[in-house]
Amino acid sequence: xxxKSNTSGKxxxxxxxxxxxxxxxxxxxxxxxxxxxxxxxxxxxxxxWPGVTVEKRSASFEFKGRQITLVDLxxxxxxxxxxxxxxxxxxxLVTQKPxxxxxxVDATNLERNLYFTMQxxxxxxxxxxxxxxxxxxxxxxxIIDTEKISAMLGCTVVPTVATRxxxxxxxxxxxxxFATDPENHTAGHVSYGEDIEKAVATILSELPAYSSVPHTxxxxxxxxxxxxxxxxxxxxxxxxxxxxxxxxxxxxxxGEDLEALMADTRYALAAGLTREALQKPQKRKRxxxxxxxxxxxxxxxxxxxxxxxxxxxxKLTFDIAGPFTDWLDGVVAGPLTxxxxxxxxxxAAPDWTISLVTEGIIGGVGAVLVFLPPIFAMMFFITLxxxxxxxARAAFVMDRVMHAIGLHGKSFIPLxxxxxxxxxxxxATRTLxxxxxxxxxxxxxxxxxxxxxxxVYVVFTGVFFAAYAGTVLWSLYILGIALAVAVGWLFxxxxxxxxxxxxxxxxxPYRMPTMKNLMIHTWEKGKHxxxxxxxxxxxxxxxxxxxxxxxxxxxxxxDSYLGIASQTIAPVFAPLGFGTWEAAASLLTGxxxxxxVVSTMGQVYIPETEEEENQEAxxxxxxxxxxxxxxxxxxxxxxxxxxxxxxxxxxxxxxDEETAGLRSVIAKAFTPLSAYAFMAFVLLYxxxxxxxxxxxxxxxxxxxxxxxxxxxxxxxxxxxxxxxxGGRIIGLG
Amino acid sequence: xxxxxxxxxxxxxxxxxxxxxALKRRLMDMGVVSGTTVRVExxxxxxxxxEVHIKSYQLSLRRGEADKIDVEAA
Numbered sequence: 001x002x003x004k005s006n007t008s009g010k011x012x013x014x015x016x017x018x019x020x021x022x023x024x025x026x027x028x029x030x031x032x033x034x035x036x037x038x039x040x041x042x043x044x045x046x047x048x049w050p051g052v053t054v055e056k057r058s059a060s061f062e063f064k065g066r067q068i069t070l071v072d073l074x075x076x077x078x079x080x081x082x083x084x085x086x087x088x089x090x091x092x093l094v095t096q097k098p099x100x101x102x103x104x105v106d107a108t109n110l111e112r113n114l115y116f117t118m119q120x121x122x123x124x125x126x127x128x129x130x131x132x133x134x135x136x137x138x139x140x141x142x143i144i145d146t147e148k149i150s151a152m153l154g155c156t157v158v159p160t161v162a163t164r165x166x167x168x169x170x171x172x173x174x175x176x177x178f179a180t181d182p183e184n185h186t187a188g189h190v191s192y193g194e195d196i197e198k199a200v201a202t203i204l205s206e207l208p209a210y211s212s213v214p215h216t217x218x219x220x221x222x223x224x225x226x227x228x229x230x231x232x233x234x235x236x237x238x239x240x241x242x243x244x245x246x247x248x249x250x251x252x253x254x255g256e257d258l259e260a261l262m263a264d265t266r267y268a269l270a271a272g273l274t275r276e277a278l279q280k281p282q283k284r285k286r287x288x289x290x291x292x293x294x295x296x297x298x299x300x301x302x303x304x305x306x307x308x309x310x311x312x313x314x315k316l317t318f319d320i321a322g323p324f325t326d327w328l329d330g331v332v333a334g335p336l337t338x339x340x341x342x343x344x345x346x347x348a349a350p351d352w353t354i355s356l357v358t359e360g361i362i363g364g365v366g367a368v369l370v371f372l373p374p375i376f377a378m379m380f381f382i383t384l385x386x387x388x389x390x391x392a393r394a395a396f397v398m399d400r401v402m403h404a405i406g407l408h409g410k411s412f413i414p415l416x417x418x419x420x421x422x423x424x425x426x427x428a429t430r431t432l433x434x435x436x437x438x439x440x441x442x443x444x445x446x447x448x449x450x451x452x453x454x455x456v457y458v459v460f461t462g463v464f465f466a467a468y469a470g471t472v473l474w475s476l477y478i479l480g481i482a483l484a485v486a487v488g489w490l491f492x493x494x495x496x497x498x499x500x501x502x503x504x505x506x507x508x509p510y511r512m513p514t515m516k517n518l519m520i521h522t523w524e525k526g527k528h529x530x531x532x533x534x535x536x537x538x539x540x541x542x543x544x545x546x547x548x549x550x551x552x553x554x555x556x557x558x559d560s561y562l563g564i565a566s567q568t569i570a571p572v573f574a575p576l577g578f579g580t581w582e583a584a585a586s587l588l589t590g591x592x593x594x595x596x597v598v599s600t601m602g603q604v605y606i607p608e609t610e611e612e613e614n615q616e617a618x619x620x621x622x623x624x625x626x627x628x629x630x631x632x633x634x635x636x637x638x639x640x641x642x643x644x645x646x647x648x649x650x651x652x653x654x655x656d657e658e659t660a661g662l663r664s665v666i667a668k669a670f671t672p673l674s675a676y677a678f679m680a681f682v683l684l685y686x687x688x689x690x691x692x693x694x695x696x697x698x699x700x701x702x703x704x705x706x707x708x709x710x711x712x713x714x715x716x717x718x719x720x721x722x723x724x725x726g727g728r729i730i731g732l733g
Numbered sequence: 734x735x736x737x738x739x740x741x742x743x744x745x746x747x748x749x750x751x752x753x754x755a756l757k758r759r760l761m762d763m764g765v766v767s768g769t770t771v772r773v774e775x776x777x778x779x780x781x782x783x784e785v786h787i788k789s790y791q792l793s794l795r796r797g798e799a800d801k802i803d804v805e806a807a
Contacts, residue, residue, distance in 0.1 A: 399795070505793050507792070
């Protein structure tokens with residue numbers, strides 16, 4: 001975005017209908033994103049703020065002949081220099097100087113929202129207040145005198161109900177007229193009292209000698225507060241004599257902590273204004289939120305309710321996504337692949353290019369697409385939890401447990417989703433605001449045994465531990481959880497040293513989310529995944545194809561690049577009990593997706609049997625019909641899954657005829673001890689590359705993906721070593 | 734007496750916040766400023782964190798943090 005100069009020329013050129021930049025700022029839970037969605041809708045552009053992983057939403061559109069750019073600032077409670085979101089918001093406001101700020105205020109929570117408004121007014125940018133959720137306030141019997149707020153703060157106040165689009169046109173009109181008509185622009189400052197104003201005046205008069213930065217009231221206030229970020233940027237020392245002189249009286253009268261004095265002053269003003277402008281009902285009704293919380297946060301019911309909610313989220317995410325995943329997989333692997341190879345054969349393309357296109361490229365597209373349904377479903381439910389207000393309650397109930405292992409209450413949901421599939425789980429870490437909590441949670445997700453690892457366990461437990469398969473299966477899940485606790489503790493002491501971030505969180509009132517909001521957020525996430533992660537996944541998929549199939553025409557997989565690599569690394573696995581090239585090859589391909597470990601074993605252990613499909617190939621017409629029918633079927637299955645609670649889609653592994661041959665080979669190649677070590681290794685070694693790409697996408701760099709690769713490889717080897725060698729010592733092998 | 738000493742249903746008036754830096758600013762930004770009345774609403778099922786009513790909204794914080802906030806009987 002280009003820099004705007006607000007200081008000169010503006011008033012003269014206003015009638016030329018110049019482009020306007022409107023910044024939208026407000027507290028979390030004030031309905032800011034609903035308001036933006038309602039105004040901008042499909043014109044929303046979602047990206048990231050430069051250098052950080054915080055989402056940046058903006059939209060450009062025409063309004064009354066003017067080009068408007070709407071920029072959504074991160075929802076914050078303040079403009080302090082401490083959190084990522086706050087720094088982004090204030091940096092934008094100070095350096096980009098938007099033409100006008102729309103301050104979204106929750107009408108049901110006036111005082112705390114006005115505290116933030118006070119800070120926005122310090123910036124001396126025209127401000128229009130959207131008094132949002134006005135209907136809810138009325139319902140509660142709150143009467144707000146908007147004229148009074150307007151008069152006291154020098155800004156226009158527009159009551160809005162963003163969920164119903166009420167007042168939004170007027171809001172935009174007011175914002176535009178406020179930004180363009182300097183006569184109308186009365187946004188003076190709110191007086192902070194004689195003592196502070198005197199100190200500000202002194203600082204402003206002395207500033208030019210000390211710094212070349214624009215000396216605004218905002219800067220003076222920040223210098224007074226000894227704001228760490230402003231001090232650094234302006235190069236003015238906390239000990240600068242003029243600051244000492246300016247604040248001497250303040251310190252004497254109000255104590256040394258001027259930052260606290262400023263917060264107290266702003267809150268006192270916000271409280272005063274609230275008293276003046278807000279009329280509360282005589283008798284307070286017991287609100288819906290309180291009644292729900294009496295159950296949801298109840299001492300005895302709180303945890304059962306939480307567990308049921310989590311179970312539902314997990315089931316619904318993966319059961320709804322499951323049929324669509326199968327459908328996409330079927331279409332890509334079936335008709336799409338067949339049509340492409342037929343077409344390519346028609347133009348006499350060489351065999352290897354057919355293989356590259358169908359297995360490498362189309363296979364890669366399939367790998368990208370199959371994760372789309374669970375990502376959509378996950379995002380839908382996460383947004384639902386957040387928008388309804390339950391997310392904060394889930395964190396409240398679970399924080400004690402998660403805090404014990406250095407995590408945040410909100411870490412629970414991403415970790416839980418990890419048991420279904422690690423990919424959407426990594427994306428679900430976005431509910432965590434603090435970068436430290438977010439990274440630590442993402443690092444532990446791969447230790448949650450995902451659905452794709454189950455087929456491996458099923459084959460091996462079936463062969464070696466048939467009598468107590470359930471116990472062995474559970475032991476692996478428990479092993480992953482136990483190691484997550486240990487690794488979490490270790491990371492807390494090393495990579496994430498220092499105090500864990502505090503848990504100071506609003507429990508917002510329960511609200512009914514709107515379908516439009518849910519859809520917009522869900523769609524955005526899926527679209528981003530397709531574009532950002534999809535490219536990487538496709539590229540890696542092609543790379544893997546080369547490893548598997550080159551040099552072209554090799555008789556056995558053993559002679560492919562993959563086979564050669566497997567033979568090279570096989571000795572590393574010898575101390576773990578499975579130092580064969582076949583085991584190494586299946587582990588290597590497992591990086592594509594862990595369930596592939598089984599199918600690779602099928603290919604490398606059992607010499608390829610040429611089987612020609614004798615079935616008559618279906619016609620294109622039949623296939624298209626079948627795609628349509630199965631797509632409708634997927635809806636049916638998804639709906640059925642929602643209602644049936646029995647069929648755990650992700651947890652069932654198909655036991656088919658094909659694996660029978662494999663089972664007998666595995667029985668000879670492994671011992672029970674080495675089989676268990678192998679399963680532990682499959683559980684713990686680096687996650688499939690899609691998870692790594694998701695981490696890179698969500699964190700904006702390969703850093704945490706790199707840490708994951710390193711620590712998981714070390715962990716898997718060590719644990720498998722201890723199991724195998726330990727088992728031999730006590731005589732199990 | 735600190736905020737952590739209050740039982741659900743009890744009120745107190747904040748007198749002092751015994752932390753500094755980012756944590757103090759965060760608490761103040763959320764309305765935990767001297768002279769404000771807080772009411773403890775609930776304690777989480779596992780004993781921590783706690784939910785308080787302040788500035789007409791619900792805030793949750795851990796006992797560790799609540800213990801740093803001095804209150805006097807309201």
